[in-house]
Amino acid sequence: MTTDALLEPIRAQALERLQRLVAVPSVAADGRGIEEAAELVAAILREDGFSVERHPTAGAPVVYGERLVPGAPTLLLYHHYDVQPEDPLEAWHSPPFELTERDGALYGRGAADDKGELVSRLAALQWYRQRHGQPPFSVKVLVEGEEEIGSPNLAAYVHENAERLAADVALWEFGAVDGEGRPMTYCGMKGILTVELALTTANRDLHSGYGVVVDDAAYRLAAAVASLRDADGTVAIEGFRDGIVPPSVAELALVDALPDEAEALREAFGLRGFLGGVEGAAWRRRLFFEPTVNVNGFHAGYGGEGAKTVLPAEALAKLDVRLVPDQDPWAVLDRLREHLDRHGFDDVEVRVLQHAERAARSDVNHPYVRAALAALRDVYGVEPTLHPNSPGSGPIHPFVVGLGLPVVGLGCGYPGSAIHAPNEHLRLVDFERGTAAVMRFLELLVDTDG
Amino acid sequence: MTTDALLEPIRAQALERLQRLVAVPSVAADGRGIEEAAELVAAILREDGFSVERHPTAGAPVVYGERLVPGAPTLLLYHHYDVQPEDPLEAWHSPPFELTERDGALYGRGAADDKGELVSRLAALQWYRQRHGQPPFSVKVLVEGEEEIGSPNLAAYVHENAERLAADVALWEFGAVDGEGRPMTYCGMKGILTVELALTTANRDLHSGYGVVVDDAAYRLAAAVASLRDADGTVAIEGFRDGIVPPSVAELALVDALPDEAEALREAFGLRGFLGGVEGAAWRRRLFFEPTVNVNGFHAGYGGEGAKTVLPAEALAKLDVRLVPDQDPWAVLDRLREHLDRHGFDDVEVRVLQHAERAARSDVNHPYVRAALAALRDVYGVEPTLHPNSPGSGPIHPFVVGLGLPVVGLGCGYPGSAIHAPNEHLRLVDFERGTAAVMRFLELLVDTDG
Numbered sequence: 001m002t003t004d005a006l007l008e009p010i011r012a013q014a015l016e017r018l019q020r021l022v023a024v025p026s027v028a029a030d031g032r033g034i035e036e037a038a039e040l041v042a043a044i045l046r047e048d049g050f051s052v053e054r055h056p057t058a059g060a061p062v063v064y065g066e067r068l069v070p071g072a073p074t075l076l077l078y079h080h081y082d083v084q085p086e087d088p089l090e091a092w093h094s095p096p097f098e099l100t101e102r103d104g105a106l107y108g109r110g111a112a113d114d115k116g117e118l119v120s121r122l123a124a125l126q127w128y129r130q131r132h133g134q135p136p137f138s139v140k141v142l143v144e145g146e147e148e149i150g151s152p153n154l155a156a157y158v159h160e161n162a163e164r165l166a167a168d169v170a171l172w173e174f175g176a177v178d179g180e181g182r183p184m185t186y187c188g189m190k191g192i193l194t195v196e197l198a199l200t201t202a203n204r205d206l207h208s209g210y211g212v213v214v215d216d217a218a219y220r221l222a223a224a225v226a227s228l229r230d231a232d233g234t235v236a237i238e239g240f241r242d243g244i245v246p247p248s249v250a251e252l253a254l255v256d257a258l259p260d261e262a263e264a265l266r267e268a269f270g271l272r273g274f275l276g277g278v279e280g281a282a283w284r285r286r287l288f289f290e291p292t293v294n295v296n297g298f299h300a301g302y303g304g305e306g307a308k309t310v311l312p313a314e315a316l317a318k319l320d321v322r323l324v325p326d327q328d329p330w331a332v333l334d335r336l337r338e339h340l341d342r343h344g345f346d347d348v349e350v351r352v353l354q355h356a357e358r359a360a361r362s363d364v365n366h367p368y369v370r371a372a373l374a375a376l377r378d379v380y381g382v383e384p385t386l387h388p389n390s391p392g393s394g395p396i397h398p399f400v401v402g403l404g405l406p407v408v409g410l411g412c413g414y415p416g417s418a419i420h421a422p423n424e425h426l427r428l429v430d431f432e433r434g435t436a437a438v439m440r441f442l443e444l445l446v447d448t449d450g
Numbered sequence: 451m452t453t454d455a456l457l458e459p460i461r462a463q464a465l466e467r468l469q470r471l472v473a474v475p476s477v478a479a480d481g482r483g484i485e486e487a488a489e490l491v492a493a494i495l496r497e498d499g500f501s502v503e504r505h506p507t508a509g510a511p512v513v514y515g516e517r518l519v520p521g522a523p524t525l526l527l528y529h530h531y532d533v534q535p536e537d538p539l540e541a542w543h544s545p546p547f548e549l550t551e552r553d554g555a556l557y558g559r560g561a562a563d564d565k566g567e568l569v570s571r572l573a574a575l576q577w578y579r580q581r582h583g584q585p586p587f588s589v590k591v592l593v594e595g596e597e598e599i600g601s602p603n604l605a606a607y608v609h610e611n612a613e614r615l616a617a618d619v620a621l622w623e624f625g626a627v628d629g630e631g632r633p634m635t636y637c638g639m640k641g642i643l644t645v646e647l648a649l650t651t652a653n654r655d656l657h658s659g660y661g662v663v664v665d666d667a668a669y670r671l672a673a674a675v676a677s678l679r680d681a682d683g684t685v686a687i688e689g690f691r692d693g694i695v696p697p698s699v700a701e702l703a704l705v706d707a708l709p710d711e712a713e714a715l716r717e718a719f720g721l722r723g724f725l726g727g728v729e730g731a732a733w734r735r736r737l738f739f740e741p742t743v744n745v746n747g748f749h750a751g752y753g754g755e756g757a758k759t760v761l762p763a764e765a766l767a768k769l770d771v772r773l774v775p776d777q778d779p780w781a782v783l784d785r786l787r788e789h790l791d792r793h794g795f796d797d798v799e800v801r802v803l804q805h806a807e808r809a810a811r812s813d814v815n816h817p818y819v820r821a822a823l824a825a826l827r828d829v830y831g832v833e834p835t836l837h838p839n840s841p842g843s844g845p846i847h848p849f850v851v852g853l854g855l856p857v858v859g860l861g862c863g864y865p866g867s868a869i870h871a872p873n874e875h876l877r878l879v880d881f882e883r884g885t886a887a888v889m890r891f892l893e894l895l896v897d898t899d900g
Contacts, residue, residue, distance in 0.1 A: 194759070222675040391660065
């Protein structure tokens with residue numbers, strides 16, 4: 001069976017839906033447009049014959065739709081209707097909430113992450129029905145509205161609705177081709193804990209002539225941050241690695257066999273080199289399987305032109321801690337607190353910024369994962385790559401561990417799509433082929449003994 | 451001889467002059483009003499019978515005036531007509547460049563530092579003439595226009611004009627009462643080197659998922675900054691202490707005998723304590739005689755609300771290094787570069803922000819210093835304190851070492867005068883007594899065998 005080109009009416013409807021979705025500024029960070037986007041997603045799902053419910057959570061509602069075929073295998077789709085903030089606005093070449101076609105791509109906030117992926121999945125389902133009639137599988141769609149702020153209510157939602165969400169395989173929110181145009185998929189994600197460290201040493205800034213006897217919040221917080229890891233990224237927090245499950249032989253072999261993208265990354269970003277001078281398979285093993293602490297921002301004291309001899313009274317650092325299976329983010333938070341206390345930084349306050357996410361990897365050898373690889377091979381005509389997990393983080397743990405599902409990602413992304421950045425876009429060629437890959441996956445799903 | 455109260459016409463003229471001077475926004479940092487202020491100072495000096503010259507430098511001109519009495523002892527006055535920037539403007543309760551009387555004080559940028567001190571000195575000289583006729587001493591006045599940006603051209607100016615500036619004693623630009631209202635004077639200042647450390651690790655920010663293999667500019671610069679000193683303020687740069695001349699027995703004794711202001715400072719600024727837990731005389735010895743590195747500001751990456759999982763490509767830290775006699779700032783700069791290179795931070799760029807100043811202390815037992823103490827005792831009726839040096843920094847080295855002068859400070863300040871900050875002001879009571887102290891010093895100068 002072939003999946004040559006998306007049928008024109010389906011394609012036109014998908015892009016019209018994407019236009020309507022992008023027009024709603026559903027920014028989870030400030031709550032704008034969240035209600036409206038949930039309603040729109042529900043309406044679109046109803047158009048496609050889903051039985052739709054809107055499930056309230058402690059935060060944004062989950063839009064849940066299902067089209068059940070009793071006794072048939074069940075596919076669970078995970079998506080989100082929220083997007084990242086659009087700032088800096090001046091860096092956009094067209095309005096962020098107005099889907100704009102330019103040079104073979106559709107620009108707009110959410111065009112790729114994740115509204116574009118959602119309409120692509122629905123288009124693939126329609127295409128399947130056009131070609132094969134009523135599908136012999138059930139489809140459940142879970143579209144949440146808080147992914148971009150760490151999915152604070154998703155784990156509880158999945159836990160409470162475990163029976164309702166029961167499935168045989170989950171298709172994760174995105175997929176992509178790599179920098180060389182090779183299609184890839186993945187079966188897991190890293191976890192994450194985001195915190196800010198705040199330090200106040202005085203009730204106002206002092207003249208820095210006092211710095212020889214008085215604390216300097218900027219220096220002290222720099223010292224606290226520096227104490228957390230070494231230059232190679234190895235975390236110095238005692239107990240940080242508790243619970244880590246090393247990658248399996250199969251997972252290691254997959255990563256060892258991946259193409260080497262280090263040099264391309266080094267050139268694209270003008271890097272001097274990599275932490276600890278790692279390269280080749282060691283570079284990839286570290287990227288996929290190691291946790292670390294990143295400093296996302298650090299702000300204290302004077303930042304203008306020239307000199308200002310001030311002793312800052314306040315300093316703030318924002319960190320993310322990337323986690324691997326089966327580190328417990330809340331235990332890591334406790335270890336961080338203990339580390340700071342033990343190193344004389346008991347006055348450094350630790351505030352959790354977003355709900356933490358646990359890492360998870362599903363079975364790389366699951367038949368449905370093999371089906372996803374086969375679909376990519378069929379559509380792209382080249383051997384796809386399989387990542388045991390993304391080096392990024394996402395709320396995958398409730399699905400992999402909570403629901404016990406194999407999870408695999410297919411979709412329309414590419415490394416330059418600028419998700420989370422100005423000029424986010426979806427290339428039409430990726431949309432075409434990504435949709436075809438999902439369509440092909442559906443066909444293979446029917447033949448696969450999960 | 452008494453110095454009860456400044457004569458009314460002299461007082462009125464001084465405050466009118468201060469009003470005119472404050473009205474000129476002579477901000478050295480951006481060059482506004484510098485020319486105008488130099489002209490105004492020259493005009494004022496001429497009104498008082500000085501022979502005035504305007505000496506160009508590589509930067510702002512020096513206004514130089516002299517009133518010579520052949521064969522008589524010579525008093526050199528050091529002042530500056532430039533001021534700190536007025537921002538943040540919204541924090542001022544009256545316009546910064548409009549001298550405004552409120553609650554017994556005169557508010558405005560430069561009202562205290564240093565325009566108020568200049569008009570006070572001239573008032574004291576007039577007062578002396580009113581009372582005693584033509585003074586039996588020469589007066590030389592050097593008013594520069596770059597003090598607030600580190601006096602980059604002053605050392606060369608003093609060196610090139612050493613004969614012209616020859617004197618027996620220099621009166622430094624300011625003096626003050628302490629928090630308890632006790633008058634104080636000082637014979638030296640610390641030195642200073644201001645730099646910024648700049649680090650660029652990539653041509654743009656990366657997704658922090660790469661942080662396990664890619665440098666994080668915020669983390670790396672924090673580690674670089676943390677490596678420079680320890681929590682107690684002890685500098686870890688190899689060779690940093692080269693050339694340090696320990697304080698003399700007399701200087702130590704003076705500092706040991708000073709009143710304990712640590713607790714008052716701790717309370718006023720809400721501090722937890724002091725570096726290394728020092729207190730008492732040890733606290734003061736450290737404050738006056740130890741060098742350190744301060745972090746005035748640190749900025750990198752995200753600083754907004756919530757989390758942003760970015761790997762910053764750039765980071766910037768601003769530092770000041772407080773120096774003691776006889777550390778060479780340029781040698782310290784070299785040691786800093788070597789330290790960074792040795793610790794793996796060869797990619798951290800070091801940029802000097804302002805011209806460095808060397809520390810200097812003049813003889814605490816010089817007869818003219820004793821005369822200054824006697825003047826304060828006579829006017830304030832309490833025992834004044836003598837600081838071998840200020841814990842702050844200033845361009846005193848060319849005078850103490852270059853011209854070989856005893857240097858002493860008298861003036862109208864108090865700890866709350868908010869110099870360099872919004873709502874800078876001069877209390878009228880301090881102006882009155884500070885001027886009287888200078889007047890009394892002039893009387894004693896005549897009787898002193900320098």
